[in-house]
Amino acid sequence: MNKRNLCSETLFQKAFFEYAKDLKRFLFFKFKDMETAEDILQESFLKLWKNCEKVTYSKVKSYLFTIANNAFLDVKKHEKVVRDYNKSYVEQNKTVSPEFLIIEKEFYTKVERAIASLPPKQREVFIMSKIEKLKYKEIAQKLDISVKAVEKRMHQALKSFKERIDYKI
Amino acid sequence: MKKNYQNIDELFADWMMGKRTDKDIKMLLYEDEFVHFKKLQKSIEIWSELERPLTPEYQKILFKIKKAPSKPKNKIFKLAMRVVIPVAAILLLFFGIEIFNDFNVSIQTAYGEQKNIQLPDGSEVILGSHTSLSYNKKTWQKKRELNLQGQAYFKVTKGQKFLVKTKLGNVQVLGTRFEVVSRKDIFNVICFEGKVAVSSLQNEMVLLPGKAVLIIGNKVQEQTVDNDKPDWFRGESNFENVPLKVVLVELENQYNIRFDTTKIVVNQNFTGSFPHNNLSLALASVFKPLNITYQVKDNVVKLFNRK
Numbered sequence: 001m002n003k004r005n006l007c008s009e010t011l012f013q014k015a016f017f018e019y020a021k022d023l024k025r026f027l028f029f030k031f032k033d034m035e036t037a038e039d040i041l042q043e044s045f046l047k048l049w050k051n052c053e054k055v056t057y058s059k060v061k062s063y064l065f066t067i068a069n070n071a072f073l074d075v076k077k078h079e080k081v082v083r084d085y086n087k088s089y090v091e092q093n094k095t096v097s098p099e100f101l102i103i104e105k106e107f108y109t110k111v112e113r114a115i116a117s118l119p120p121k122q123r124e125v126f127i128m129s130k131i132e133k134l135k136y137k138e139i140a141q142k143l144d145i146s147v148k149a150v151e152k153r154m155h156q157a158l159k160s161f162k163e164r165i166d167y168k169i
Numbered sequence: 170m171k172k173n174y175q176n177i178d179e180l181f182a183d184w185m186m187g188k189r190t191d192k193d194i195k196m197l198l199y200e201d202e203f204v205h206f207k208k209l210q211k212s213i214e215i216w217s218e219l220e221r222p223l224t225p226e227y228q229k230i231l232f233k234i235k236k237a238p239s240k241p242k243n244k245i246f247k248l249a250m251r252v253v254i255p256v257a258a259i260l261l262l263f264f265g266i267e268i269f270n271d272f273n274v275s276i277q278t279a280y281g282e283q284k285n286i287q288l289p290d291g292s293e294v295i296l297g298s299h300t301s302l303s304y305n306k307k308t309w310q311k312k313r314e315l316n317l318q319g320q321a322y323f324k325v326t327k328g329q330k331f332l333v334k335t336k337l338g339n340v341q342v343l344g345t346r347f348e349v350v351s352r353k354d355i356f357n358v359i360c361f362e363g364k365v366a367v368s369s370l371q372n373e374m375v376l377l378p379g380k381a382v383l384i385i386g387n388k389v390q391e392q393t394v395d396n397d398k399p400d401w402f403r404g405e406s407n408f409e410n411v412p413l414k415v416v417l418v419e420l421e422n423q424y425n426i427r428f429d430t431t432k433i434v435v436n437q438n439f440t441g442s443f444p445h446n447n448l449s450l451a452l453a454s455v456f457k458p459l460n461i462t463y464q465v466k467d468n469v470v471k472l473f474n475r476k
Contacts, residue, residue: 024219103212109210132434133217
């Protein structure tokens with residue numbers, strides 16, 4: 001299985017669901033931009049499919065991350081050319097407002113860990129709300145509890161999240 | 170915190186849930202605390218974006234792959250073909266067409282079409298829309314084996330084992346009535362009569378009458394059915410609490426359309442039906458109840474969540 005190339009749709013799909021999330025995360029922290037990360041993610045997998053004959057399953061991960069990293073370097077090279085060209089222009093735009101905060105990878109890793117360590121019931125509601133984008137009413141229906149109870153759990157989740165981040169419980 | 174008005178974590182939760190505005194908390198917090206709140210809020214947004222399922226992206230990639238012309242073959246292959254084709258043509262001339270007729274039978278249906286066929290042993294197959302089926306006429310008496318891609322209903326006469334092979338798994342029976350759907354990564358087997366052995370990439374199981382199994386990717390879902398025949402015989406498709414994705418694939422294969430699901434989250438379930446002879450009615454009956462709006466352009470249907 002590990003020696004077979006990626007030209008079968010089943011294996012290609014398996015590779016996608018195994019590595020796409022990690023690759024997206026990697027790209028996001030390189031580019032600091034979600035849209036670019038998603039574009040490059042798609043390009044990387046299209047490239048993988050194009051070259052599927054040459055890539056065995058055991059090589060997929062390093063292949064994908066190499067493509068993605070090269071794409072990053074290309075973009076940066078291009079940006080540098082543009083930046084050098086109108087240097088004086090960019091320098092002026094240096095106001096920092098909370099809206100343009102850059103989240104560092106270290107900080108984000110703490111956030112991830114805090115969410116992962118939430119008590120199961122709180123975490124469940126948190127995920128349904130933030131990832132599945134369900135409304136409180138829909139969560140209430142799914143879990144067979146009242147809307148009030150959902151709100152309470154969500155509130156607890158956010159509170160324990162904040163505690164975990166600041167006091168490292 | 171400027172005043173010990175309330176626990177700061179409590180305040181954070183209130184604010185995140187929209188019970189307090191930025192302006193409210195700015196009055197209560199020092200500047201760096203406010204920035205910290207904002208950073209946490211943004212991190213949660215990033216988290217929900219990075220952790221969400223990437224199924225829509227996968228579909229987008231598949232769509233692009235399928236749309237692109239078939240992959241360029243390598244040079245050696247091209248060169249080989251330049252030799253092989255003339256040689257084959259000469260052989261054909263000498264030995265006649267006979268030897269190339271290896272008794273392979275292959276049958277296709279177009280979008281929206283259904284076809285009844287009879288196999289050499291008298292078993293019946295009804296092919297659904299956009300489906301292909303092939304078998305070998307010569308070896309059929311010894312080995313009842315056929316390849317299927319798409320959707321088909323089988324009524325098998327009693328006899329030796331009868332094997333349906335698909336990309337996603339195999340279905341084996343002795344004599345019975347059942348339906349097989351194998352499209353994209355969706356593998357669906359429904360048993361109407363007798364016993365059906367299903368072996369997919371994920372698992373193996375035996376279905377009894379009235380039972381069905383729906384496998385999507387590596388998720389296996391068992392179902393019960395109460396009708397005696399597939400509902401697409403009556404020119405409609407019925408669904409009971411199945412992932413929306415299954416419905417989309419079925420629509421695509423019935424009407425020759427493609428869905429662009431990049432703007433929506435496809436994780437809801439659908440219960441209901443759609444007709445096979447009226448696209449606009451079909452789209453309305455699926456998406457209206459789910460609160461999804463859509464735009465049709467050429468044969469691509471773009472989906473949006475209704476705001």
